[in-house]
Amino acid sequence: MKAQPSSFWTHYFPVIAWLRTYSRADWRGDSLAGVITAIMLIPQGIAYAMLAGLPPQMGLYASMLPAIVYAIWGSSRTMSVGPVSIAAIMIMSALSAPEIQAFNAPVESAILLAFEVGIILWVMAALRLGGLVNFISHPVLTGFTSGAALLIILNQLPYLFGLPKFDCGLQIGCYTNYLSQWNNITTILGLGAIVGLWLFSQPLMTLLQRRGMPLQWALGISKCGPLLVIALTMLLVGLGQLAGTHAVSVVGPLEGVLPQLSTDFLNTHAWRALLPYAAIIALIAYVESVAIAKVTAYMRNQKINPNQELVALGAANIATAVSGGMVVAGGLSRTMVNFTAGARTQMATVIAVIAVIVLVLFFGHWFAYIPKSVLAAIILVAILPLIKLRHVFHTWVYHKADGWAELVTLLSVLCLGIEEGLAIGIILTIASYLRQISRPHIAEVGCVPGTEHYRNIDRHEVETCPNILLLRIDENITFANANYIEDFIQTAHQRRQQTVQDLVLIFTSVSHIDSTALEMLSRLQHHLKATGVQLHFAEIKGPVMDKLRGTALLDGKEAGSVFFRVSDVAEALN
């Protein structure tokens, strides 16, 4: 399925593109993938709503309308949009901020938050601000995700053992008392669920495939794990009345299994206080979604349109708000499962939504018996692969500054908070980049004998002239390094003052010269001229030449020559 020349309609409504060519083969892949995705969606929806501190139905609502909306506008054919763990913990972080708690309306605030996320994504689309996510570098994103995942685990551990909310802080004495409150049955259910989930995932998958079962079926059965574990524990709790007799904490009855459209959340006054949180969640939801969408699109040689993704994710979040759900984004694990199970278009999503609705309608009243410890187990197992501590080390080996940025982001998320951690990571990345470009590599070059090529005199056997100093500046010349470059050239010139008559700056690597740099170069030209040295330039690139033409640097009284090639220099100046 190749990217086709896009008309207006297929560009803005990608659904038309795939519906037009929809085939029987597409249907076979989509239907199976849709059912498997639905089986994942129900436990994840309830669990992530609990993680965000919201009623379970908000996670289920987020799996319905928004997914359909994304199917219409999204440019990814296989991404599964719905509740996701990282957004869930960010919602929790926002809702527990004092300025939001002051409104004492967590559900309405969460819905309004989703609405604001949608509007912000649309604003980003309108202003073509998708490039903002570039400032979240890969190490920062990885560090952020690992840190958030660790936070989620710390947050879920009490549920696993039926413990009350942890508030010992650093008082060691309090720990024994706190831990002694654990609930036997809850812990058994939780740990049992972890073992069951683990068995169902890799071991069962490997076994089934070894027995010759096709990948898609093996995947389907394996991904039933969470739903089966939920069903089993639900039955145990329900039939054994464990919630009453053994104080096993359960989800409790759903208020309504199907969403009802409403815009009542607009009456909440928290909108201003929620805005900064919405902005950060929008950024992260977008960057994570596009990353996932790209991975699957790549494998089928399809293309993701980043701006269309802003539109589609914005629409999905507005849809989740009007249908009373939580913030949605593209889910990493669900998308990979959807893809592997054979999804070929967003029809798989439509089928998944129908399957979710059917399951919820028929079994929704049972959900009240789901033990919270089992949900915690599902979250824990789903979240573990997101923690990439070794990645920090790998990054560090290749690029020290990036490794530091990743580690500091991870630790800041854990210790200072989710939003703070991300902000610190972004600032660190930009600062370290500016630091790097402020000390550019500058090489004195000479001619490789017998060729027209010029190379660093410290790395290659080259020929040089005593009266010509050739310096290649390996960086854009801007405010960040104008001083450094000026000092470097002056020092290089003073060292060779006795013989040098011409100084040639080679601009093969220079794509920008800002006005700070232009003033520096003019000053340098003037100063060198006063000591009897002429400043020339070589290999100025087209776009740079367009800007420099007409300035005193090239056309003033003191201007030297501009050489098209370095090899012209020796001829002209000797």
Place this chain on the structure above:
Amino acid sequence: MKAQPSSFWTHYFPVIAWLRTYSRADWRGDSLAGVITAIMLIPQGIAYAMLAGLPPQMGLYASMLPAIVYAIWGSSRTMSVGPVSIAAIMIMSALSAPEIQAFNAPVESAILLAFEVGIILWVMAALRLGGLVNFISHPVLTGFTSGAALLIILNQLPYLFGLPKFDCGLQIGCYTNYLSQWNNITTILGLGAIVGLWLFSQPLMTLLQRRGMPLQWALGISKCGPLLVIALTMLLVGLGQLAGTHAVSVVGPLEGVLPQLSTDFLNTHAWRALLPYAAIIALIAYVESVAIAKVTAYMRNQKINPNQELVALGAANIATAVSGGMVVAGGLSRTMVNFTAGARTQMATVIAVIAVIVLVLFFGHWFAYIPKSVLAAIILVAILPLIKLRHVFHTWVYHKADGWAELVTLLSVLCLGIEEGLAIGIILTIASYLRQISRPHIAEVGCVPGTEHYRNIDRHEVETCPNILLLRIDENITFANANYIEDFIQTAHQRRQQTVQDLVLIFTSVSHIDSTALEMLSRLQHHLKATGVQLHFAEIKGPVMDKLRGTALLDGKEAGSVFFRVSDVAEALN
């Protein structure tokens, strides 16, 4: 006087270097320049103290000990360190902040501020953080200076007409009432001073030079203008008792004409509240001083050592604090006059300080009669050349983003405040630079017939091969543009998918590849391989090669070739 091979002592105590070779010719230049500088220092010291809202003696104290301290440690031979206008208005801004006013100790706060500025400069020296000033680009500095100068003028106008503090805000009705309070005699003195100062500056100078007087003498007489104007109006006010009978606002008696060493200011509790202001003043004091020092050093082929300047300016500010003065920095106009008057070493500064002390000792009691309107006139005339509104336009013509940064900085300083304006300017510069590098120029190149040179196919007549796509990336590949470059390459490849078998990225302009970019390139390599295209690299620079060696990108299973020169590509791949 050339930069000599610097030993430890001459490096850290530049005074030794010039004292060792001190000559009779040096003395002749220095003595005249010192006296002229002293004549400027007295009016400027009193005026800038008034501008900062401080007692007049604090400006005089700042002209004494700190100048001597700088003479010992400073690496500039001609810079005149003392009170300066931009720092003065920044002191005023700090002292009028509510959190500082709460301490109700403006004098002690101002002294503590100078101390903190000194300590911050030392910390910057110790941590080699001088590079921080790179982030104040030339346009931002110019915009900031123009904005601050305009603020100073707005601030001084009431003094010129003997008006009370302006507080009409936007109530138009209030203006008539306010303006009607002007003082006749004060206004006559102020406007008269402006005319006198103007006559003494350029017209007198031109006249004297045309009559054949040597430059230095003409300069000396011309620069007496402010002191003569002060002396004349002082006499008028003193003998005519204008302060009493006509309510002419005057400086009032000095509390002590010579400084007394004290560290009492350390008992002030404002140190924490002052810190952010001190940091910004330190940054601006340093960047302005180094800029001035460089200009004069250039003209005599001397060198400024930026780190030594941090040490010397830090010491000068600590000296001003312990001697009860205000923040000091290198003064633009005084330094230029000192230089033009023939100063050859910091001995000129020592002479200037002695002259100031003598003048203050003998005439100090007269200073009480100096009318404030005359000081305002001196400030106005001194400050006008700093307002460079046309510079904004020139910058804009060369580089739109820089022009905007300059204009926005200027307006922000005027409307939002000095510190805010500077911060906005710095953020704008960095953001616009990141924006620029996030959309790098990428050129498809071909061979210039008959040579080994490869150029942009859109700009030059070149030869290309249908099966090889050569792309030259004109920028470092980093988090800021990895997405853009990936999309660009993919699009370029999809457009030529039918014929292309090899894709070569030319790295002549690439000096950094961070880990975000490395992951992008590996992903791209994998993806291209899956569609039957091999990714190669050419002209990787030494430092980049050192980092990439051993990564999967160059040594993995899917890795292509690395070509030393682009000209090797056609041979190898055809």
